[in-house]
Amino acid sequence: MSADLLAPDPTYWGGKSVVVTGGAGFLGKPTVRMLTELGAEVRVPRSAEHDLTDPRACLDALAGAEVVVHLAANVGGIGFNRRNPGPLVRDNMAMGLNVFEACRQHGVAKLVAACSVCAYPKHTPTPFSEDRLWDGFPEESNAPYGLAKKMLIVLSDAYRRQYDLDSCVPVIANLYGPEDNFDLEDSHVIAAMVHRYVIATENGDPEVVLWGTGEPSREFLYVDDAARAMILAAEHRDSSQPFNIGTGVETKIRDLAALVARATGYRGATAWDTSLPDGQPVRYLDVTRAAEEIGFQAEVPLEQGLALTVESFRSSLSRT
Numbered sequence: 001m002s003a004d005l006l007a008p009d010p011t012y013w014g015g016k017s018v019v020v021t022g023g024a025g026f027l028g029k030p031t032v033r034m035l036t037e038l039g040a041e042v043r044v045p046r047s048a049e050h051d052l053t054d055p056r057a058c059l060d061a062l063a064g065a066e067v068v069v070h071l072a073a074n075v076g077g078i079g080f081n082r083r084n085p086g087p088l089v090r091d092n093m094a095m096g097l098n099v100f101e102a103c104r105q106h107g108v109a110k111l112v113a114a115c116s117v118c119a120y121p122k123h124t125p126t127p128f129s130e131d132r133l134w135d136g137f138p139e140e141s142n143a144p145y146g147l148a149k150k151m152l153i154v155l156s157d158a159y160r161r162q163y164d165l166d167s168c169v170p171v172i173a174n175l176y177g178p179e180d181n182f183d184l185e186d187s188h189v190i191a192a193m194v195h196r197y198v199i200a201t202e203n204g205d206p207e208v209v210l211w212g213t214g215e216p217s218r219e220f221l222y223v224d225d226a227a228r229a230m231i232l233a234a235e236h237r238d239s240s241q242p243f244n245i246g247t248g249v250e251t252k253i254r255d256l257a258a259l260v261a262r263a264t265g266y267r268g269a270t271a272w273d274t275s276l277p278d279g280q281p282v283r284y285l286d287v288t289r290a291a292e293e294i295g296f297q298a299e300v301p302l303e304q305g306l307a308l309t310v311e312s313f314r315s316s317l318s319r320t
């Protein structure tokens with residue numbers, strides 16, 4: 001990649017008042033940590049005090065912010081998405097709308113609003129290019145979430161043209177890393193695999209059964225890389241055209257399972273429950289635009305990130 005890669009700039013952040021919605025979440029934690037290290041004054045509105053689906057609470061939460069990084073979302077893995085289409089579309093649309101409107105009313109200088117790869121049409125040629133985002137309907141199980149997130153792009157463009165609000169919308173690949181949600185009820189694919197293989201290793205189970213056929217492919221971005229991308233986006237992106245944030249590397253779920261098994265030291269067999277759905281068949285992003293326009297490139301290789309994720313889950317078990 002020929003683009004100049006950039007590091008976050010402390011002179012941009014020093015003393016800036018920044019609100020990170022969802023700042024106590026999986027992506028929020030490293031984002032807040034990095035912003036604080038860069039010298040920003042960071043506030044994190046928690047849902048218990050500021051339910052961002054409520055316009056008044058949202059207006060209150062964002063008061064005084066110069067920069068807003070909007071990460072709050074109702075989000076989960078494929079099973080969670082299938083069980084909760086109503087809350088997923090309602091909460092994520094409400095939060096997006098309220099955050100844009102509050103930023104407009106407060107005259108916020110920059111808003112970064114996190115979108116997801118789930119916004120892409122089910123059948124998109126790979127690697128997914130931003131120009132294909134509007135070509136069709138998302139994979140059915142994550143459409144309510146994906147389309148609610150996609151409205152952030154419409155909000156960004158409309159509020160820029162009508163009200164001159166400077167916002168941008170990164171479209172983020174599947175994330176993984178330490179302190180992920182490892183609960184099998186609503187976790188994403190890597191956290192769920194780490195959970196299953198670690199427990200199977202401890203129990204000496206002869207077989208781990210995984211969801212689907214193992215044939216689909218995905219792209220996995222280490223969470224700290226994504227946090228750095230949010231920061232570079234705030235510094236450098238002044239367009240409402242969406243831009244992908246990922247590694248650009250495709251990994252089959254079957255190969256991922258082998259890597260997770262190795263990272264956990266599991267020696268048994270892996271079986272696939274093909275009665276359960278696969279989700280979108282193939283997914284990985286064209287990451288050229290982010291490299292060229294915000295100087296971002298992912299740094300953490302999958303094997304290294306998996307080792308850190310396994311370590312994090314093991315230490316969470318030893319604390320319980």
Ligand SMILES: NC(=O)c1ccc[n+]([C@@H]2O[C@H](COP(=O)([O-])OP(=O)(O)OC[C@H]3O[C@@H](n4cnc5c(N)ncnc54)[C@H](OP(=O)(O)O)[C@@H]3O)[C@@H](O)[C@H]2O)c1
Pocket residue numbers: 021022023024025026027028045046047048050051052053070071072073074075091114115116117149172173174175176188
């Ligand atoms: N994880 C992924 O693989 C992935 C991939 C692509 C894009 N993204 C996007 O990245 C962002 C962060 O995801 P994540 O995985 O970090 O999610 P997460 O760990 O579930 O964190 C989400 C945070 O949102 C906050 N929140 C939820 N509902 C709220 C409400 N009604 N009012 C105020 N706050 C609320 C929660 O705050 P409290 O803790 O205070 O309740 C929570 O800490 C989301 O926008 C998501 O769409 C994630």
